[in-house]
Structure formats: C-alpha cells, structure tokens
Amino acid sequence: MNDFLSMIAGKAGLDEGTTEKGIGALLSSLKDNVPADTFSGVSDLIPDAGNVMNKFQNLPQGEENSGGLSGLMGMASGLLGGDSERIGNMVSQFSKAGFSIDMVKQFIPVVFDYIKTNGSGALLQNITKAIPELSSFLGNSDDKSMLGKISSFF
Secondary structure, eight states, rough: OOHHHHHHHHTTTOHHHHHHHHHHHHHHHHHHHOHHHHHHHHHHHTHHHHHHHOOOOOOOOGGGGGGGGHHHHHHHHHHHHHSSSSHHHHHHHHHHHOHHHHHHOOOOOHHHHHHHHHHHHHHHHHHHHSGGGGGGGGTTTOOTSHHHHHHHTT
C-alpha cells in the first residue's frame, strides 16, 4: 500500500495522508455510482482498497472542507440542473477528504491513469460511462461539461 500511495501522491503533488483520503473518497463515490463489476475491477487494482474505504468512511465530519467543494456543487447543481447528482456525490466525498477543486483536478487523472495502465481502458470507459461528468477531470472536457460550467463561475 505504501508504494502505491507514494507513487500516486508524488504524481498528484499531494502527501500520502491526503492521497489515502482521496483514494477512499474516490472508492466510496465509485461504489455508489458505477455498476458492481466496474467497482470490483477498480477495487481489485487498489492495494488494501477495503481498508482504505473503511478508514475514509469513518472520518469525522469535521474533516470537511467547509464552504469549499460542497457549497460550490450545491450552487452549481441548483443553477445547472440536469444529471449532477452523481458528480455532486463525488464532490461531497472529496470535500469530506479535505480536497479543493484544484486538488481533485490533480488527483483524478493520476488515479485514472493508474487504473488504465494497470487495469484496462475498458474499465475506465465503464467508469466514465456511468459518471460522464468525470471526463471533464480527465482532459476530455468541453464547455458543456460540469467542470467547464463550474469553472466558468471563476
């Protein structure tokens, strides 16, 4: 696990503790939003995935990045409507992990590159099919994406 966390942390520019919380946030989000076989494929690639997710789910609520991502997502969901519940859930999980939007934008591509390299492109496609809004975090955004819309507020 430490080698995995060190590698992801180094590539994402985060410390290992934050990275572990981010992995927990991502796993929790995926578990809620992708088919079971897709989640299983991802969790099989992440060393000690079950333990990381359990540690994340037991974080005290005080760990949230108050007024940060959750507030922004609530505002954006209200303004944009549509199918933002999945990405809102994910943003809420990352907020609990103490992530800012910039940290999420650094982190997700690194982890998904790991998934693509060590799993398969099909696994990554299944994730973005289930949560299309994630493509904006992976460099496939256009102005119509959720991240593109949120970014336009700044």
